[in-house]
Amino acid sequence: MQQAKTLSARPARPARWLNRDRVIALLMISPSALAIAVFVYGFIAWTGYVSLTSWNSLATTSTFVGFDNYLSVFATGRFQTNIRNLIVFTAFFLLACLLIGLLLAVLVDSRIRFEGFFRSAYIFPMALSFIVTGVVWRWLFAPGNWPDDPTGINLLFKQLGLGFFQSAWITDTGVVPGWRVEGLRTRIGVPMAMIPVVVAAVWQMSGFVMAMYLAGLRGIPDEIKEAARVDGASEWQVFRTITLPLLQPITLSAVIILGHISLKIFDLIVTMTGGAPGNNTEVPGLYMYEITFKANKFAEGAAVAMVMLVVVALLVVPYLIYSRQTEVER
Amino acid sequence: MQMTRWVRFLGSFSIVTLILAACGGAPATPAAQPTTAPAAPTAAPASTGGGKLEIFSWWTNGGEADGLNAMFDIYKQQNTGIEIVNATVAGGAGTNAKTVLKTRLQGGQPPDSWQVHAGKELTSYVDAGQMEPLTQFFKDQGFDKVMPPRLLEQITYNGEIWSVPVNIHRSNVLWYNIKVFQDNGLQPPKTMDDFFTVAEALKSKGITPLAVGGSDKFETPHLFESVLLATFGPEDYAKLFQPGADWSDPRVRQAAETAAKMLEYSNSDRSSLGWADAAQLVLDGKAGMTIMGDWAHGYFISKGARVGVDYGYAAAPGTDGIFMWLSDSFGLAKGAPNPEQARAWLALCGSREGQDAFNPKKGSIPARTDADVSLYDEYLQYSIKAFGSEQLAPSVVHGAAAPEAYMTEYGNALNVFASDLDVDAVVQALQDAARDLK
Incomplete structure (x- = not known):
């Protein structure tokens, strides 16, 4: 605006909210804004409405039933198991991605040779679709008739003489510790079959976290670190008290991006385990698909969709509020 | 300053909408890709032309597709000039296809006829008023005389038969x-x-x-x-x-x-x-x-x-002496765009000629008991005999019983x-x- 004033020969007009720039801007965004209003918010509203009706068959006549669908969905052991699995998957996936991503970033940042090669190699898995990742890691983690006639990773262990590492992987039916809680129809704990799924997801996404952290590390001025070193700080202290705090915004962004991927994960699990064994790796996305399109329970499927929406919103909305506040402060 | 804040707000607004878009609503369904059946009519039809038949099945490869195409060939001989559109969707043992089919039915755009397991699986379509009863059609075509009474009883729902069984598989x-x-x-x-x-x-x-x-x-x-x-x-x-x-x-x-x-x-x-x-x-x-x-x-x-x-x-x-059956069948859509062509298709599906063209290729047996046994291999001959003589029970997993x-x-x-x-x-x-x- 400063520039415009000096360049323009016209006398300054009283500031109006709807000036020419804004009209053009509004015109430019209106097609996509309209499309988003209909195809995103309109459909979300419709899904929300459907979830409150009795539309649980192919017949389109339905009545308003309030929160009945939510209650019946939450009462099933299957959905409770889904929620447990989602929490376990998200927690492990986020932690592992952040730790491995940070480690890789620090290593790549330490002025090694062939830095470009390593950087690309670590990011490359992100170029694949989760479908591909799921299929490939399914082959790797299919245990075969172990320990005598194994396949995949088990076979590799056997050939290397590390047979004791063989495991049931994606067919492991265990839940550790598997506590039973009164009133819950699922066991509390970590379903062991989820671990290989987390490994596959981390393999795919940790390179992306590395890239984010790498950008963050490069953005930290050397002067600050130098000043600390002059003051006698050890390398670990520099990392602990300067680098890590300055990377905090990156961590937050990474948590948001990874978090919303993991909370609505579908494709990886469909191709890798299909939710098996039992429902031990099934997440709400799969359940929603199955009850909607196999069992024709559209209203219950919509209820599951709304639950997923709320869960993701719980993560994303505080972030948006926070980032808006920090922007205002600047 | 004002301007950048405004732009930033729009930016974050569109990011959140994208995020919400990705998680809201039902999973995206692949669009039905109507593929014209192979061996489309070669020469332009002379006089009877202009007709169309749209069927919906997930028999897209291997023996199933060969069998379906064999039936298409007969259909085209019998009904010159009718174009067959097979709005198929591959994969998932029919799950993907059913998803698209249900979307079309909800949208009021049914195909003329679609593949469905005979028996209780189709009751969801019947309850929704999306299928026409075929009991009279069975009588007119004489199907009720050549299919086992116990089978007909097990595919009857609300007093009516709703689809024409093309084949029989055995589960047990x-x-x-x-x-x-x-x-x-x-x-x-x-x-x-x-x-x-x-x-x-x-x-x-x-x-x-x-x-x-x-x-x-x-x-x-x-x-x-x-x-x-x-x-x-x-x-x-x-x-x-x-x-x-x-x-x-x-x-x-x-x-x-x-x-x-x-x-x-x-x-x-x-x-x-x-x-x-x-x-x-x-x-x-x-x-x-x-x-x-x-x-x-x-x-x-x-x-x-x-x-x-x-x-x-x-x-x-x-389970010796008991034949647990399941059957692929075709029904007639209520409000089918081309009901006459669809009825001709269903007549073929239930005919001896159609079933004997389809089943040896698919590796299943006909639902009729008067098939030409010599067309089938050793196992299928055994199965035909068992189907005609043993007690019948409907499969639950494959849509016959529930x-x-x-x-x-x-x-x-x-x-x-x-x-x-x-x-x-x-x-x-x-x-x-x-x-x-x-």
Whole structure:
């Protein structure tokens, strides 16, 4: 605006909210804004409405039933198991991605040779679709008739003489510790079959976290670190008290991006385990698909969709509020 | 300054909408890609032209597609100038196709005729008023005289027949590796007791007695329907899937205990194998037996194995003399755009000519009992004979016995059971599932 004033020969007009720039801007965004209003918010509203009706068959006549669908969905052991699995998957996936991503970033940042090669190699898995990742890691983690006639990773262990590492992987039916809680129809704990799924997801996404952290590390001025070193700080202290705090915004962004991927994960699990064994790796996305399109329970499927929406919103909305506040402060 | 804040706000606004877009609503469904059937009419039709028939099936490759195309060829000879549009969607044993089909039906744009399992699976379409009754059509075409009365009774819903069965598959078949059985001096088991004797013998030789899959999500439910049939017998078995059925019967627990014992004799990596992988274990001699529908026969042939030499067949243990059937069929859409062409198609589906063109290629048997037996191979001839003479029971996993909502609950109960072998839990889950019987 400063520039415009000096360049323009016209006398300054009283500031109006709807000036020419804004009209053009509004015109430019209106097609996509309209499309988003209909195809995103309109459909979300419709899904929300459907979830409150009795539309649980192919017949389109339905009545308003309030929160009945939510209650019946939450009462099933299957959905409770889904929620447990989602929490376990998200927690492990986020932690592992952040730790491995940070480690890789620090290593790549330490002025090694062939830095470009390593950087690309670590990011490359992100170029694949989760479908591909799921299929490939399914082959790797299919245990075969172990320990005598194994396949995949088990076979590799056997050939290397590390047979004791063989495991049931994606067919492991265990839940550790598997506590039973009164009133819950699922066991509390970590379903062991989820671990290989987390490994596959981390393999795919940790390179992306590395890239984010790498950008963050490069953005930290050397002067600050130098000043600390002059003051006698050890390398670990520099990392602990300067680098890590300055990377905090990156961590937050990474948590948001990874978090919303993991909370609505579908494709990886469909191709890798299909939710098996039992429902031990099934997440709400799969359940929603199955009850909607196999069992024709559209209203219950919509209820599951709304639950997923709320869960993701719980993560994303505080972030948006926070980032808006920090922007205002600047 | 004002401007940048405004732009930033819009930016974050669109980011959140994108994020919400990705998680809101139902998963995106692939659009139906209407593909004109192969061997489209060559020359321009002379006088009868202009007609169209749109059918919807998920027979897209292998013997199924060959069989369907053979029927298309006959249809085109009989109805010159009609263009057949096969709005197919591949994959997922029909799950993907059904998703698209249901979307079209909800949108009021039905195809003329679609593939559906005969029996209770189609009741969801009937209840929604999306199908036309065909009882009179059956009488007009004489189908009621040539299909087994028990079959017609089992595909009747609300007093009407709703679809024309094109083929019959058998669910309760035990497939075994002949060489493994000969080497160990074993006979295919007839009863459950025989089964466990054979299984123990195989286990002591280090051979997996029973190969079971799981990744296609229907293998253990499939095994269990044979166990239920063996435990209840055909009459009481069929009653289990009637509305208000009594699942607190102690025989349910007995069946679950039998199934748990059978699964203990199976491979431990069930959930990572499909049914075909399990069949392959039998073919390779790594496992002795598998219980699977007779599409396994088609799989064995496609692998170059010979029936009676490499692999043998018998009724699943305890179900000798009972034929558990499932059937692919075509119905007539209410409000079909081309009802005349659709009726001509259904007439072909139920005709001897159509069924004998389709079934030898698909590897199934005709629903009619007057087929030309010489067209079929050894196993299918045995199956035709059994279908004509044995007691019939409908398969629950493959859509004959119960509606889709029930099938989903039943299937999940058994898949969980395959993982934890918890008899109490599966009995409870099956009792809970019974409320979806309609």
